[in-house]
Amino acid sequence: MTLGPYPLTGVMQRLAPVSPLRFIGISADLATALKTPPTVVPAAYVVREERARDTTYGTGVQVQRIDAAIAVVYFVRNYRESDSGAAAREEMDALIALGREQLLGYRPSGEFTGLCLQSSNENLYGGALLISQEVYLSTYRTTKVPT
Numbered sequence: 001m002t003l004g005p006y007p008l009t010g011v012m013q014r015l016a017p018v019s020p021l022r023f024i025g026i027s028a029d030l031a032t033a034l035k036t037p038p039t040v041v042p043a044a045y046v047v048r049e050e051r052a053r054d055t056t057y058g059t060g061v062q063v064q065r066i067d068a069a070i071a072v073v074y075f076v077r078n079y080r081e082s083d084s085g086a087a088a089r090e091e092m093d094a095l096i097a098l099g100r101e102q103l104l105g106y107r108p109s110g111e112f113t114g115l116c117l118q119s120s121n122e123n124l125y126g127g128a129l130l131i132s133q134e135v136y137l138s139t140y141r142t143t144k145v146p147t
Contacts, residue, residue, distance in 0.1 A: 002111045003142050006068035008046050010108040015044060015072070018098045020091075033073045034123060034131065041129070042095055047071040062144050070115065070136045072099055078128055088130035096120065096134060103136055112140045 012024050023043035027033035033045040053065040074095055078088035105114040115136040124131040 002109070002140055003144070004066055004068075004140065005050055006048055006066075006070065006112065006138060006140065007108045008048055008070070010106070011046050011070055011072070011103065014102045014106050015046075015099060018044075018095070018102060020095055020098070027073065030071060030073065030123075030133070037075050037129060037131070041075045041077045042091065043075045044099070045073045045075075047073060057146075060145060062142075062146050064142045066140050066142060068112075068138045068140065069118065070138065072103070072134045072136070073123070074099070074132045074134070076130050078130065085125050085130055088125070092130050092132050096132065099134060103134075107138070112138050114138070 008026050012026070015021060015024050020042045021044055022040045023038045025038065025045050027045040027047050030047055033047060049069045051067045053067065055062055055064045074092060076088050076091045076095060078085050100117065103115050104117065107114045115138050118135045118137045121133045122130070123133050
């Protein structure tokens with residue numbers, strides 16, 4: 001049994017072998033990650049958002065399912081002379097593939113469902129920096145005897 005929240009340190013450890021990444025950190029939320037990009041790239045911030053489902057009661061135990069959305073916000077720079085961002089797009093696609101290889105199906109423990117991909121979005125391209133977000137989903141259950 002866990003009371004949560006979904007542990008982000010395991011996600012960071014899973015991303016550590018992704019050799020192009022020069023920085024992996026945790027951000028409080030997506031807006032903060034976008035406002036304060038890392039000083040070195042390629043890089044990633046990990047962000048968590050959780051939503052609780054309805055609570056049920058059985059045999060004196062409170063049970064609630066929690067959906068955890070884990071966003072990995074990737075940052076790459078376009079070093080080549082390209083206004084279109086084609087070089088950054090190629091680097092981002094390779095980085096995303098390596099990240100997915102590490103994260104799809106990952107479970108920090110048996111209490112959590114394996115991570116599955118929910119969405120992939122481009123958040124910003126500012127000429128030299130491309131920012132993409134991959135959102136993975138997991139679910140876990142909390143149980144507690146009400147006091």
